[in-house]
Amino acid sequence: MLQFILKRLLYAIPLLIGVSIIGFALMHLAPGGPLGVYTLNPTVSVQDIERIKVIYGLDQPTYIQYMRWAGNMLVGDWGNTFFGGRPVLIVILERVPATLLLAGLSLSIAILLGTGIGMLGAVQRYSIFDYLATTGAMFALSFPTFWFGLMAIFVFAVEMRWFPSGGMFELGEEGNVLDLLHHLVLPTVVLSLVIVATWSRYSRSGFLEVIGQDYIRTAHAKGLSNRLVITRHAFPNAAIPLIALLGVQMPFLFSGALVTETIFGWPGMGRLFVDALTMKEYPVLMGLMMFTAVFVIVGNLLADIGVAMVDPRIRLEG
Amino acid sequence: MTETDNIGTTVDLTPMRSKKLSRSVFRRFLRHRLAVVGGAMVVILLSSALCAPLLAPHDPLLIETSQRFLAPGDNAAFPLGTDELGRDTLSRLLYGGQISLVVGITAMLMTVITGSLVGIVSGYFGGWIDNVLMRFVDTMLCFPQVFLLLVIAAFVTPSLLSISLIIGLTSWMEVARIIRSEILTLKEQDFIKAAVCYGSSHTRIMVRELLPNAMAPILVAATLKVATAVLMESYISYLGYGIQPPLASWGNMLTNAQGYFDTVPFLAILPGVMITLTVMSFNFLGDGLRDALDPRLKMGQ
Numbered sequence: 215m216l217q218f219i220l221k222r223l224l225y226a227i228p229l230l231i232g233v234s235i236i237g238f239a240l241m242h243l244a245p246g247g248p249l250g251v252y253t254l255n256p257t258v259s260v261q262d263i264e265r266i267k268v269i270y271g272l273d274q275p276t277y278i279q280y281m282r283w284a285g286n287m288l289v290g291d292w293g294n295t296f297f298g299g300r301p302v303l304i305v306i307l308e309r310v311p312a313t314l315l316l317a318g319l320s321l322s323i324a325i326l327l328g329t330g331i332g333m334l335g336a337v338q339r340y341s342i343f344d345y346l347a348t349t350g351a352m353f354a355l356s357f358p359t360f361w362f363g364l365m366a367i368f369v370f371a372v373e374m375r376w377f378p379s380g381g382m383f384e385l386g387e388e389g390n391v392l393d394l395l396h397h398l399v400l401p402t403v404v405l406s407l408v409i410v411a412t413w414s415r416y417s418r419s420g421f422l423e424v425i426g427q428d429y430i431r432t433a434h435a436k437g438l439s440n441r442l443v444i445t446r447h448a449f450p451n452a453a454i455p456l457i458a459l460l461g462v463q464m465p466f467l468f469s470g471a472l473v474t475e476t477i478f479g480w481p482g483m484g485r486l487f488v489d490a491l492t493m494k495e496y497p498v499l500m501g502l503m504m505f506t507a508v509f510v511i512v513g514n515l516l517a518d519i520g521v522a523m524v525d526p527r528i529r530l531e532g
Numbered sequence: 533m534t535e536t537d538n539i540g541t542t543v544d545l546t547p548m549r550s551k552k553l554s555r556s557v558f559r560r561f562l563r564h565r566l567a568v569v570g571g572a573m574v575v576i577l578l579s580s581a582l583c584a585p586l587l588a589p590h591d592p593l594l595i596e597t598s599q600r601f602l603a604p605g606d607n608a609a610f611p612l613g614t615d616e617l618g619r620d621t622l623s624r625l626l627y628g629g630q631i632s633l634v635v636g637i638t639a640m641l642m643t644v645i646t647g648s649l650v651g652i653v654s655g656y657f658g659g660w661i662d663n664v665l666m667r668f669v670d671t672m673l674c675f676p677q678v679f680l681l682l683v684i685a686a687f688v689t690p691s692l693l694s695i696s697l698i699i700g701l702t703s704w705m706e707v708a709r710i711i712r713s714e715i716l717t718l719k720e721q722d723f724i725k726a727a728v729c730y731g732s733s734h735t736r737i738m739v740r741e742l743l744p745n746a747m748a749p750i751l752v753a754a755t756l757k758v759a760t761a762v763l764m765e766s767y768i769s770y771l772g773y774g775i776q777p778p779l780a781s782w783g784n785m786l787t788n789a790q791g792y793f794d795t796v797p798f799l800a801i802l803p804g805v806m807i808t809l810t811v812m813s814f815n816f817l818g819d820g821l822r823d824a825l826d827p828r829l830k831m832g833q
Contacts (some may be wrong), residue, residue: 232671244687349566352819356759356812358766361804364793373796436756469678473767487679488771491686499683507674 218307218529226511234284237324242276252296278430287504302501306483308476312382313482317471320406321463327406329456334416336421337444347414354411359470363404363436363477370400380479405474409463416459420452432464454525461517464510566821568688573813581630585639588623591776595619615785615799616792625806628780632762632810635775637695639761642700644754647707652738652746654708655715666712669705677702678767685773695774707753714746748825755818759811766807782807 252258252266267273274282286292292302331351334345371379377400378384387393424430425448433443472484479485483502490498522529553707580587589611596618604613604621654665680702688694718724719742727737768774769783777784782803789799 228667229671229674232667233674236671236675240683240687243684352566352812352815353808356808356815358763358770358783358786358804358807358811360767360770361800361807364786364790364800365804368793368797368800379673432552465673465676468676470679472676472682476771485681491682491773503675503683506676506679510674510676 215522215529219519223514227405228513229511230508233511234287234504235280237500237504237507238280238283240503244496289442292501295495295498296325297493297495302497305498306486306501308490309481309483309486312480313471313475313484316398316401316474316480316482320402320470321409321467323402324406324409324413325456325460328410329415329417329453331420332408332417332419333444333449333452336425337419339422344418348418351411351415354407357407359404359408359473360477362407363401363474366400366404367477371418380477382481399506401474401478401480405470408470409467412463412466413456413459417452417456420455421448424448424452450524454521457520457524458517461510461514464513465506468506468510476531548688564820564824566816567823570813570816570820573809574817575811577629578633579811580626581633584623584626584630588619588620588626592619592623592627592780603796612802613796613798615788621799621802624780624785625782625802628782628785628803629806631692631775631779631781631812632690632765632783632807634782635699635765636758636762636810636814638693638696638756639699639703639765640754642697643704643707643757643761644750646700646704647753648711648743648746648750650704650708651711652715652742655712656719656738656742662712665708669708672702672705677764681764681768682771682773685768688773690776692775695765696761696766697769699761703757703760703764707750707757710749711746714749715742718745720740729772752818752822752825754761755821758822759814759818762807762810762814 226449252263290303292306292334294301295305331347335347370376371425378397379400381395382397383390383393430447433447434440438447452462459513468484471482472487474480475482475484476488483505487502488496490502542674568622595660596614598618602614602618604611606613612625614620615624650665654662681698684698684702685695688698724737724741732741765774765781766783766786769781770787772784772787775784777788785803786800789796789803793800
C-alpha cells in the first residue's frame, strides 16, 4: 500500500511541473506579457515599464524567470494584485470557502441522487423509469448551465419570489445560516443538475456491468433477497469506479462552479476568475489556474488512493 | 422468471433468450428512434443555418427603433418578435445558428484531427513517445476547460476562427485517450503484423491500416464533440469573450436578453432553447452512433 502511494506521489510530480509550465507560458502569452495592465496603459511611460521589468526580474532569460516564478509559487509567494496590491494567495484563499460550500454541497447531492438513479435504472433496466432517467440525463447534459440558471432565476426569483436571485446573504444578515441556505438553493440545484446527469449515466453502466457477472447470479441462486444482493454484493464493486470518477470529475466541477457563480453573483473562486479577467489581473488568473490544477491533481491522487484502499486488485497490480 | 422483492424492484433472473431479445429490440428501437430524431434535427438545423439568407425575413443587424420589444405574433413581419433595438429575433436566431454551427464544426474538426493524431502516434509507437504524449494529455486535463478557454479567449482578438481554434485546442485530450486505447487493441491484431512483415512504413501503417479501422470511435467522438463545442462557444460568448456584438451568436443573444429579463423573457428563452436543441440533437445522434458502431461499448451499457 505504501509503495502504491509513493508511486502515485512520484507520478504527480511531472504533472505539477507540466501544469506550472503551461501556467507560466500562458502568462507570457498574454498581450503585453505579464505586465499587460501597465504596458497597455498609456499613462505609464516606457522607462517606468523598464524599471518594473527589472523589479519583477522580467529582464532575465525565460528559464530563470520560470525557475524564480515556480520557486515563489512553491513557498506561497504568488505575487500581488495590480489593483490594491494585495497578496494573490490571500485573495484566492478568501474565496475558497464559498466555492467549497457551493461545489461540495452540489457534488454531495448529485452523488447521492445520481448513484440512486443509476442504480435503480440498472436494476430495472428497460423500465419506464430507466428510459425516462437516461433520456432525462441526456436533456440535462444538453442544457447550457448559464441558461438553466437564468431560467431558474426568472421563474423562482423574479416571478415566484421564492428564492433570492443572487449573492450569499441579504444586507445585514451576514452570518445568518438560514439566510445562507436560502441563497444556496438555486445555485446548488443549477450546479448539481449536470453532475447528477453524468453521475447517473456512469453509475447505471457500472451497475449493469456488475449485475451481469457470475457472482451476482450465484448470490441470487443462494436465495439471497434482491435487496441484499444489490446492497451487499453489487454496490461495493460498482462503487469502486465511481470513486475514481470523483477525481476525474473535479475539473468539470470547477468549470460548472465558474458559470454558476457568475450567474448568481456567488462570491467564490469562479466569480473571482471572471472579475480578474475583466480587470486583466493576470497574477490572480494564473494563481487561480494553478490553484485549481493542483486541487485537481491532489483530488485525483486521493481518489486513486481511495480506490486502492478498497480494491486489493488495483493495489497489488501497482 | 422474475422476482419482485420488498422494495418493489423487479429483476430478471434467468437469461431467457426470447424475452431478452425482444426487450433489447424494444430498447434498440427506442434508442435508435431518438438517434434518428437527433439526426433529423441535425439535418434541419444545418440546412436552416445554410439557408439563413433565404429564410431570414430581415437583415439580422437591421435596427428598427419603431419596432422594439415586439412579442412573438405581435407583428406578422416579425414572427418571433424583436429585441431592444428592434432587430428581428427570427433572423438573428438563424444567423446566430450559422455562427454557432460553424464554430461547432470547425472546433470539432480541430479536436478530432489533433486527438486522432496524438492518439494514433501515441498508441502505435508506445514507449517514451507514448509516455510523453500521455503525460501532456494528463497535464492539460488538470485545468478546468472553461478556465483555460476564457484565459486564452481573453488574450486573443475574438474571431470565428480563433474561437474555434481555442475550443479545439482545449478539448482534444479525451479524444486522444479514446483513440489511443483503440489503437492499442488494433495493434495486436494479425493484419497489422502482416503489414509490418510486408515492410510497410510507419506512416503507411498508421494512415492506411490503423486510421480506417479506428474510424468508428472517431466518428462517435466527432458527433459528440460538435455538441460540446456549441456549448463551449455559448459559454464564452455569454461571458463576453466569444463572438462580439453586433454579430449574433446564441450565446451573446442571451447575454443581451439578460438585461430585459423581467419584461421580455422570450428574448432569453429562444436562444437557450436553440442551444439546448442543437446540443441535444448531436448528443442523441452520437449516442445512437456509438450503440450502432461500437459493439464493445454496447455490451458495457
